[in-house]
Structure formats: structure tokens, C-alpha cells
Amino acid sequence: xxxxxxxPRYKIIEKKQPVAFWCNPISGHNTLYWYLQNxxxxxELLIRYENEEAxxxxxxxxxxxxxxxxxxxxxxxKIQPAELGDxxxxxxxxxxxxxxxxxxxxPGTRLLVL
Amino acid sequence: LAKTTQPISMDSxxxxxxxxxxxxxxxxxxxxxxxxxQFPSQxxxxxxxxxxxxxxxxxxxxxxxxxxxxxxxxxxxxxxSDTAVYYCLVGDSDNxxxxxxxxPGTRLSVLx
Numbered sequence: 253x254x255x256x257x258x259x260p261r262y263k264i265i266e267k268k269q270p271v272a273f274w275c276n277p278i279s280g281h282n283t284l285y286w287y288l289q290n291x292x293x294x295x296e297l298l299i300r301y302e303n304e305e306a307x308x309x310x311x312x313x314x315x316x317x318x319x320x321x322x323x324x325x326x327x328x329x330k331i332q333p334a335e336l337g338d339x340x341x342x343x344x345x346x347x348x349x350x351x352x353x354x355x356x357x358x359p360g361t362r363l364l365v366l
Numbered sequence: 367l368a369k370t371t372q373p374i375s376m377d378s379x380x381x382x383x384x385x386x387x388x389x390x391x392x393x394x395x396x397x398x399x400x401x402x403x404q405f406p407s408q409x410x411x412x413x414x415x416x417x418x419x420x421x422x423x424x425x426x427x428x429x430x431x432x433x434x435x436x437x438x439x440x441x442x443x444x445x446x447s448d449t450a451v452y453y454c455l456v457g458d459s460d461n462x463x464x465x466x467x468x469x470p471g472t473r474l475s476v477l478x
Contacts, residue, residue: 360409
């Protein structure tokens, strides 16, 4: 069974430029998460989807970050414009749903903003 | 959301048993305790989950006392490949589902 797929794996951009990350969750997983992970820190939840509905986006900086999950499968996270402080690893995870379900993480996208 | 506290780092030697304790004093009745492992340049990976007493799988054991205010992840006979960061999470299952919060984790270094 294929795991969570993310692309690109690495991205280098200049500040003020836009950037987008793509995630394909495990087939059949209704719940999708986007996390941000800074160096030496644990992942921080940005947004959680149940199917195509964003049910928790309280930590998403909505002035520059946006996300979508069309048709309840793939998801895209966008930053526009990017700032130096956005340099981090962006992780996508999926689960079958429910409080006890295991989250399966992708390898992440490492973003460097210059 | 229940907060967790873990040691920032631990060192061990190959073949030893490693116990990592996590404190979660404000754990709620419906919360489960979950541990993840993360290697460099990879996303976290599920290790084990429990609610009370003891849970064991092929990788680790999880010990949870009766008051559930702490839990201990036990890794038997660690090897160099167990060097990783270990996260303790406490799930807050409300009507909107879980919202697990990752702390900084415990960085385990296994030495030869």
C-alpha cells in the first residue's frame, strides 16, 4: 500500500514569492492534516480536513496561508507571499478518522525562503 | 488540550532497555496516549497507543498508571537504529475529533 505522498520534497524561493505544496493521502483516509515543523521542534498542526471540510484551521495564518482539499482526496497548501520565517518542513498526514486512528505522515517538504 | 512534558534528550547503549516517561497531568477521561517516532528527514511514525495499564506490540511497551497522569514508553534492547526523536501525544477527542499536540519530543541517542 502506498504511503502519503508529498511534493516537492525541497523548495527554495525568495521572500515574497508564492509557493505551493501538494499532498496525496493514503487511499480511503478521510482525515488529512497539514503540519509545520521547525528545526528541533515537534510538528505543529496548521489545518485538519474531514473529507473536503476544514474542521480545524485555528492555527493557520490566514493572511498568507491557504489550503484546499478538492473532492476530499488530494490537498494543496499555499503560502503567498512567503516570508523568511516560513522556512520549515511542511508535513502532510492522513488517517482513517476518529480519535484513536493512527496518523500516517508523508516525508515532508523542506522549504527555504531566502 | 492536555499538555505533555518529556525529557529533552536521553542517551543509551546498544542492547539496553530504554524507558521514556511522559507527564500529562491534565489528561481527560476520553483521551488516549500515543507515541510517535521520527527519524531525520522523515515524518513521524506511529509506535504504540494506549488508554490504561499496559500495552505491548512488536516494537515497544507502554505503561500507564491508574491515575493516567503519566505514561512510560519502554524500548527493549535498543539498537543504533532506534536513535530518533520520540513524541508523546494525548488525544483530545471532542465532537470535532482529535487534535493531537506534538511537544518537542525526546531525542534518544543510542551509542555503540
